[in-house]
């Protein structure tokens with residue numbers, strides 16, 4: 393890259409820009425990656441100019457051909473990037489004139505870099521959100537695969553990170569599946585506003601040429617344009633919305649990452665991550681570190697940071713275009729790259745982890761996880777739940793003082809705590825019984841898990857937002873009694 397030479401807007405200037413001003417203001421080092429979107433947008437603009445009779449058909453063909461050659465040069469790595477031309481837009485435009493002569497100078501007719509760069513970001517985010525959706529599906533499929541591959545696995549469900557009640561492993565993994573489904577829907581919703589064309593807004597006020605932005609919108613497959621040219625160039629809400637969806641994805645991945653870290657520790661040992669997705673220690677030979685889970689956890693910081701960056705750039709910004717908007721790019725690129733990489737590696741890490749049903753079962757066996765069932769049992773026998781809770785708590789304390797499980801307490805001792813106890817209570821004291829009894833909607837009972845697995849399968853096969861799964865997953869509510 394060089395830092396000298398004439399700029400397309402140099403007409404009213406008497407001296408060149410300072411090299412450090414070029415360096416400070418240039419976006420080329422990071423907006424180069426928008427070249428494909430920039431060229432797609434330029435081709436659509438050129439075709440529209442020709443359709444409207446603003447430029448000749450032959451001129452449009454020459455411009456289009458020149459743009460295709462430029463795309464090839466960029467992909468071959470032979471394109472002569474010039475930093476003093478500020479950004480990807482002016483680099484491509486200047487090269488076009490070099491290649492096809494003065495007719496190349498007709499490309500920017502009726503167009504400003506303000507509507508051009510906005511269009512580039514719309515095109516870019518439309519593509520990237522599709523990739524992210526695919527990767528969300530990939531992770532969902534990995535979770536679903538592990539849920540199906542470990543049908544009988546039961547582990548403690550936790551609240552306050554204390555063992556609470558037994559749950560099916562499938563139930564726990566499906567919780568992440570449905571969390572990711574909401575992420576897919578948020579992105580699909582954001583895409584409704586990503587897929588809008590700002591081109592035709594010009595610098596901010598529209599154009600004195602008879603442009604046809606609707607046909608550009610059709611050509612680009614978006615089908616919609618902005619209603620207002622000032623809004624079209626000033627808007628970055630679609631970027632904020634995408635980053636908000638990405639920040640939440642990153643937060644979800646951090647929760648999953650934390651569970652990979654916890655569950656692969658010797659203290660839990662509920663799963664073992666594959667060697668290929670763990671690393672060792674330079675000093676301690678025995679170590680096998682869940683670094684992927686740790687980094688999934690940490691990267692939520694930079695994605696959330698990107699969202700805050702964009703919100704801060706927009707805050708207090710007067711209409712319409714301001715150079716501040718150039719600061720949307722690095723944060724956005726970094727956030728999208730990070731989320732894509734995290735989703736891909738999380739998918740591999742989940743797919744290749746092996747769950748240890750024996751260890752999970754051991755964890756279920758201690759900690760009195762059946763206590764709620766015992767209290768429910770007393771309540772079902774007519775004891776008010778609060779009293780049942782108290783009596784069961786006393787049973788737990790008694791068992792704990794003897795260092796045994798609830799099932800080792802003789803019936804006489806139980807009846808002393810509450811006369812409603814009978815021998816039937818012992819049948820409750822297995823994890824399987826606890827699961828089977830939780831047959832309520834959303835619960836961890838085997839029937840309900842089968843239903844959730846089927847629903848997950850249906851959602852994976854459908855486009856996000858097309859299945860109203862909240863409604864589908866609900867049993868019909870009983871009719872309200874008349875007042």
Ligand code: ARG
Pocket residue numbers: 419423478479505506509715717718719
């Ligand atoms: N590099 C600029 C950006 O990313 C392109 C638009 C510049 N427009 C201008 N009038 N200087 O936002």
